Amino acid sequence: MAFDPPTILTLTIAIAAAAALYLLLEWRSTRDASLLYWSTGFASITVGCSLALLRASGYFMIGVWFANGLLVFAHWMFLAGVARFVGARLPRAWWLIIAVWCALLVLPDGPTSAKIYLIVNSLLVALLSLRASLLLRLPPDVATLGTRQLHYTLLVHGIFYLAKVALTLVPGELIDLVVYRGMVIRVSLVEGVMAILLIALSMTGTVRYRRERQIEHLAERDPLTALFNRRAFEARAPRYLERVSQHGDGALLLIDVDNFKLVNDLYGHAAGDRLLVTLSELMRHVCPDNALTARLGGDEFAILLDDAPSESVTRLGDELRARFHDHASRTFDTPDAVTLSIGATLFDQPSDLTALIDRGDIALYEVKRSGRDRLRVLDLTEPEQRRAVTASGIESTG
Numbered sequence: 001m002a003f004d005p006p007t008i009l010t011l012t013i014a015i016a017a018a019a020a021l022y023l024l025l026e027w028r029s030t031r032d033a034s035l036l037y038w039s040t041g042f043a044s045i046t047v048g049c050s051l052a053l054l055r056a057s058g059y060f061m062i063g064v065w066f067a068n069g070l071l072v073f074a075h076w077m078f079l080a081g082v083a084r085f086v087g088a089r090l091p092r093a094w095w096l097i098i099a100v101w102c103a104l105l106v107l108p109d110g111p112t113s114a115k116i117y118l119i120v121n122s123l124l125v126a127l128l129s130l131r132a133s134l135l136l137r138l139p140p141d142v143a144t145l146g147t148r149q150l151h152y153t154l155l156v157h158g159i160f161y162l163a164k165v166a167l168t169l170v171p172g173e174l175i176d177l178v179v180y181r182g183m184v185i186r187v188s189l190v191e192g193v194m195a196i197l198l199i200a201l202s203m204t205g206t207v208r209y210r211r212e213r214q215i216e217h218l219a220e221r222d223p224l225t226a227l228f229n230r231r232a233f234e235a236r237a238p239r240y241l242e243r244v245s246q247h248g249d250g251a252l253l254l255i256d257v258d259n260f261k262l263v264n265d266l267y268g269h270a271a272g273d274r275l276l277v278t279l280s281e282l283m284r285h286v287c288p289d290n291a292l293t294a295r296l297g298g299d300e301f302a303i304l305l306d307d308a309p310s311e312s313v314t315r316l317g318d319e320l321r322a323r324f325h326d327h328a329s330r331t332f333d334t335p336d337a338v339t340l341s342i343g344a345t346l347f348d349q350p351s352d353l354t355a356l357i358d359r360g361d362i363a364l365y366e367v368k369r370s371g372r373d374r375l376r377v378l379d380l381t382e383p384e385q386r387r388a389v390t391a392s393g394i395e396s397t398g
Contacts, residue, residue: 019196044071088135227294254302
């Protein structure tokens with residue numbers, strides 16, 4: 001099969017149609033607007049290339065002006081999708097691109113008009129591609145293989161269209177948009193099918209990575225509070241524990257809701273769920289940004305800190321208890337107060353999470369036994385308390 005212009009256009013139609021269908025199916029399952037923009041872009045290329053096949057039959061308006069207009073619109077959709085993907089907003093001035101293309105309607109037929117069509121089309125596609133590429137220059141901790149591939153593909157694609165403008169301006173260069181004669185046009189067709197293929201692969205790879213990250217996020221988060229679940233907490237804790245002694249003392253706080261059953265019995269489980277969500281929001285508010293917070297199960301929560309002096313732990317625990325008690329007392333009228341009991345363990349050396357939880361449980365039990373609604377701290381940074389734990393297994397609290 002000879003790679004003549006109609007064949008190349010047919011390949012482009014097939015690739016673009018497949019990409020449009022794949023991204024549309026992904027959008028139907030995730031409802032991510034960026035996928036809908038990208039799918040619309042590839043669908044526009046499919047229609048535009050199909051109309052371009054009509055050029056040789058004499059349909060100049062449809063086969064040239066309208067087909068190239070759809071190409072510009074497709075890249076506008078790519079840019080809008082990238083902006084939505086990275087959370088950026090596009091100024092309304094970008095809509096002027098459509099007005100610029102519509103202005104080409106007033107040009108008469110002829111070789112000069114053909115060059116003007118090609119120059120304006122190339123500049124618009126280059127501008128849209130380079131802007132989308134710029135938006136995809138993400139920080140290393142955010143960028144993925146798919147976004148990097150898409151960034152460089154759009155960058156090279158935009159630079160090519162700028163180069164095409166320069167080649168178009170070469171004196172004596174033959175440009176015939178109707179029968180695809182001229183080196184610039186033929187090279188552009190080949191670059192177009194390659195670019196569409198690479199853009200489609202990069203976008204589908206980006207979509208696949210985002211879907212995998214969403215699945216991973218759902219697997220490690222508590223569905224009610226959106227805090228880490230116990231499995232994710234245990235998986236991330238070793239990294240925090242290793243940093244202790246480098247960043248300062250560490251602390252593990254185990255939190256239990258006192259008289260939580262009363263809320264469920266008197267107001268229903270939906271009310272109990274709302275109370276747990278409130279507690280999770282309070283934890284996010286009072287904890288430092290680098291804290292590891294989790295719902296271990298039921299009404300049990302945990303906070304792990306890698307830089308927590310004793311005064312900071314006491315202040316954090318007391319603030320959390322006070323805010324929670326204030327909310328619960330105003331929201332639920334119960335025979336016994338709905339409060340928080342907190343058992344905290346301070347440590348200054350890398351430790352085993354299981355051992356820390358065991359010690360925190362003992363501190364928490366002491367709080368429950370002594371009347372609840374308290375914070376009890378086991379300070380293993382004190383040599384005598386560490387020796388007492390090592391020697392007898394009995395945790396004294398401070």
